[in-house]
Amino acid sequence: MKGIHKVxxxxxxxxxEFELRRNLTIIRGDSATGKTTLVDMIRTHMNDGESGPVTLNCDKRCYVVEGNLWKGQLDNIQDSIVFIDEGNEFxxxxxxxxxxxQTDNYYVIVTREGLPALPxxxxxxxGIRTSGKYGALKQSYHSLYRIYPDSTxxxxxxxxxxxxxxxxxYQFFDAVCKEQQIQCDTANGKSNVFSYLKAHRDEKIMVIADGAAFGPEMDRVLQLVQTRENLVLYxxxxxxxxxxxSGILKDAETTQILQTPSGYIDSKEYFSWERYFTALLTExxxxxxxxxxxxxxxxAYLGDGVKNAILGQMKNVKLN
Structure with a gap:
């Protein structure tokens, strides 16, 4: 499945009423915020159809998967949107x-915890924002391309x-940092970023990570950023x-893809957008x-023209 789908x-x-742009969407929040109500409504429509009390308007079929039989349920679902409520430990x-x-579904998962196995x-x-009789999805972490905290x-x-x-x-930023006499280090995996930052609490650090798959780590890392003035995230x-x-490829198709990635990235082929962009750049x-x-x-990526074009995409960050 690819594209933006409105539910x-x-x-x-x-x-x-909300839109889904990627294969994995996480809904989080405290009790009584409407998360389970949303899944209950999808389940009711799945069971009762158009004759039931719930109306559903979407260009894809919507299902709820739950319990110990989740694998068998998934085997029978293709090209659909799958909702999973919190409490399903699987x-x-x-x-x-x-x-x-490698399924061609989109997944909407309700959880209060990070899910490190999912990119x-x-x-x-x-989170869910409600106003009277209406509910919508509200981004928890604002815009992807900002530096956090976003007041910068x-x-x-x-x-x-x-x-x-x-x-x-890492090799790119390490070379750039050496030119600028700045230290560069690697966490050797996104799951190690939090522990690294805790162990280096007195250092002023900017973390650069792939936002396309950093969701499971974001909550606990952002808590550190919000309590320490010496940390920022890019x-x-x-x-x-x-x-x-950066524009160094001068390729019209690439420019078009970057404007609306969801229209090109097939969820069955690419588990995360990071994998797609790696494949696209390689190709x-x-x-x-x-x-x-x-x-x-x-x-070649360290030549001045190419390097400066890449660094020029990093708004509010001065590395050259």
Whole structure:
């Protein structure tokens, strides 16, 4: 499945209206905020159909999956939107992540906890906002392309940079930092970012991570950022997205894709947008001087023109 899908579900007493842009959407929040009510309404319509008390308007079929028989339920669902209410412990497992990785469904998961086995975006974590008889989804972490805290308006000159992994992204920023006499380090995985920041509590650090899959870590890392003035986050979709957005490829198709990624990224083929942008960049640069590989950075990306174009995408960050 690809594209943006609008869901309108309601009764004569309450209506929810929202859009889904990616294969994984997380709904979170405290009790009595309408999360379970939303799933209950989807379930009622699934069971009773058009003759029941719930109306559902969506271009895709909507289902609720729950309980110990979730695997068998998923086997019979294709090209649909699947809702899963909190309390279903299977969503935390690697078994669940493997089961949905190559399906062509979108998944809406209600949970109060991070789900480290799932690569969901910081952009697709929502609370429910209600106003009278109407409910909608409200982003929890604001805009993906901002520096957090999002009150930052002046250029930041980092004293130290932490990247989430040791691949080409780290190699790029490590080289840039050496030129600027700034320390650069890697957490060797997004799940290690929180513990690294706790162990280096007295250092002024800017974290650069792939926002397209950083959702499971965002809550606890953001709590540190909000209580410490010496931490900021920069969360582009991915390092590959930064390169594609820099304009160095001068490719019209890439420009079009970046404007509406959801229309091009098939959930069955790509579990996260980060994987898609890696594949796209690899494809577009194969056989050129910018030939890109994930593991080892091509030295061409450190040439002044290319490097400065990439850094130019990092608004409010001064690294050149």
């Amino acid at each position: 309108i579900v309601g009764t004569k007493y309450l209506k929810y 969503v935390k497992t690697k078994d669940f992540a493997r089961a949905i990785q 969901y975006s910081v952009e697709e974590v929502y 308006t002046e250029n930041i000159k980092p004293e130290k940079i932490l990247t989430e992994d040791s691949n080409s992204g 969360l582009p979709e991915s390092f590959e997205w930064l390169i594609l957005s 577009k640069t194969t056989g050129t001087y910018l030939n890109y590989t994930k593991k080892t950075l091509n030295g």
